[in-house]
Every structure is written in C-alpha cells, then in structure tokens.
Amino acid sequence: MRRLLVPVCTAVLLSATPAMSAAPDAGLTPSRPAAKGVSTDAGTPAPSDAGKAASSDSPIAPERLAEARALVPPLLLYGQLQPVVGTWVEYLVTPKGGKGFPVRAAVVGETPRERDTLYQVEVDYQTAPRALIIVWVARAGTARPMVERLALSVPPNTPVSVPVDLLADHTELRGALVRQRDTELRSGPFAGKAREQTFRIETGTQVTVVTANQVPVFGVESLREAEALWTAQKSGTGARPALDAVPLTLPRLPVP
Numbered sequence: 001m002r003r004l005l006v007p008v009c010t011a012v013l014l015s016a017t018p019a020m021s022a023a024p025d026a027g028l029t030p031s032r033p034a035a036k037g038v039s040t041d042a043g044t045p046a047p048s049d050a051g052k053a054a055s056s057d058s059p060i061a062p063e064r065l066a067e068a069r070a071l072v073p074p075l076l077l078y079g080q081l082q083p084v085v086g087t088w089v090e091y092l093v094t095p096k097g098g099k100g101f102p103v104r105a106a107v108v109g110e111t112p113r114e115r116d117t118l119y120q121v122e123v124d125y126q127t128a129p130r131a132l133i134i135v136w137v138a139r140a141g142t143a144r145p146m147v148e149r150l151a152l153s154v155p156p157n158t159p160v161s162v163p164v165d166l167l168a169d170h171t172e173l174r175g176a177l178v179r180q181r182d183t184e185l186r187s188g189p190f191a192g193k194a195r196e197q198t199f200r201i202e203t204g205t206q207v208t209v210v211t212a213n214q215v216p217v218f219g220v221e222s223l224r225e226a227e228a229l230w231t232a233q234k235s236g237t238g239a240r241p242a243l244d245a246v247p248l249t250l251p252r253l254p255v256p
Contacts, residue, residue, distance in 0.1 A: 079218030106239035116140035161247035
C-alpha cells in the first residue's frame with residue numbers, strides 16, 4: 001500500500017508549482033498524427049484520435065508527467081466519472097508481490113455552480129494506517145471532467161489539499177492507446193458488456209483497463225498497472241463523506 005501512495009505524497013509536496021505546461025504561456029498542444037501500431041480487436045486501425053492530444057488538453061512538460069499523473073487517481077484517469085451521489089464501489093487491490101487489500105471509491109457530495117457542478121469523490125484505502133484521497137471534480141453537463149483539487153488524509157496528521165486543475169482523462173497522462181476491443185464480463189456482480197483498452201505511458205509501461213457502464217462511480221471493472229491490479233468486488237449506495245477535518249490548503253506558487 002505504501003508503494004502505491006508514495007507517488008501521490010510526492011506529488012502533493014511538489015505541486016506548489018504548476019504541472020500543467022512546460023512554460024507559463026505554453027498554450028494548447030498542437031494536433032499530432034495518430035500513433036502507429038494502434039489497433040482494435042479486428043486488426044484495423046483504431047480511431048484517428050487514439051494517441052493524439054485533444055485540442056483542449058493543455059501540454060504538460062515531459063519531466064512533470066509522473067508528478068501530474070499522481071494527482072489524478074488511476075480509476076478516474078482511465079475510467080469515466082459517473083457522478084451519482086451516494087454510490088460506491090469496492091475494489092480488491094493486489095500490489096505486485098504483495099497481499100491484496102480493499103479500497104472503496106465513492107461519490108459523496110455535489111455542489112451546483114453557475115456553469116458546472118463540483119463533485120466530491122473519495123478513494124478510501126482501508127488499511128492500517130488508513131489513507132483517504134479526496135478529489136474535487138468539476139463537470140458541466142456531458143463535458144470532460146476537470147480535477148480541481150486533491151487532498152490526502154492519513155490520520156492523525158492534518159489533511160493536506162493542493163490545486164490540480166487537470167482534465168481527469170488528460171491524453172498525455174493516459175498515454176498512447178495501443179489496443180482496444182469489446183469484451184464481455186461473463187460472471188460476477190458486474191456481468192455484461194465491457195470495453196478493454198491498453199495504454200502505454202512514456203516509460204514504456206502499459207496500463208490495461210476494463211470499463212463497463214454497470215460499474216458505478218468510475219465505470220472501471222478492473223485496472224492493471226505496473227504496481228497493482230484493481231478488481232471491482234461489490235457496489236452499493238448510501239455513501240457519506242469520510243473526510244472529517246478541514247484540509248490544510250496549499251497554494252500553487254507562481255512560475256519563477
């Protein structure tokens with residue numbers, strides 16, 4: 001569990017400086033050609049936007065990619081937020097070479113605003129010591145969600161909150177899409193149609209995610225990354241906020 005949280009803790013400490021771009025006025029990432037070698041299960045090329053930064057994705061300096069990625073929970077980065085307040089899903093997280101432990105993700109609050117709605121989403125690592133990651137995600141209608149802030153709480157320490165301001169499905173953070181196919185979950189609590197996708201990040205590591213509409217919160221049935229395998233076990237309703245203290249808010253420092 002510690003190995004999974006180290007990148008988050010490091011990113012929280014470093015995020016006082018912007019992780020969004022290589023320069024203060026970097027602007028939008030220009031369009032790129034589709035990545036080579038991307039294919040579907042039929043052996044045909046994937047859609048042309050696979051491996052290409054969307055026009056609304058601000059560029060991220062290459063040396064800041066790992067730090068920025070740690071500020072977006074992997075279930076949110078590779079899934080699709082389903083913001084129904086009170087819903088929860090529990091995962092068995094099995095670290096590489098370690099013993100599995102439960103992690104519960106839940107949508108625990110919403111705040112309607114003039115142009116969008118701000119959702120409070122919690123990822124509760126039910127370990128000893130317990131660790132709680134809270135993200136505040138803004139979304140307007142069906143637009144892509146934006147992670148505004150992230151907080152980390154490890155009692156008895158004071159929770160710490162930092163600004164993020166990153167698209168939840170930022171193309172550069174996800175990596176290049178190298179494979180995708182339709183599949184079916186034949187058994188278990190989330191049986192039904194699903195989609196499997198494999199992404200390759202800048203280090204060469206691959207991340208494979210299986211998404212399904214019948215899985216609440218993030219729509220992720222399973223996610224395999226370098227350090228761990230996440231597998232959805234059960235879901236329900238009635239989730240309430242676990243954060244019981246006001247986080248210490250760290251500001252973002254200006255670019256020197």
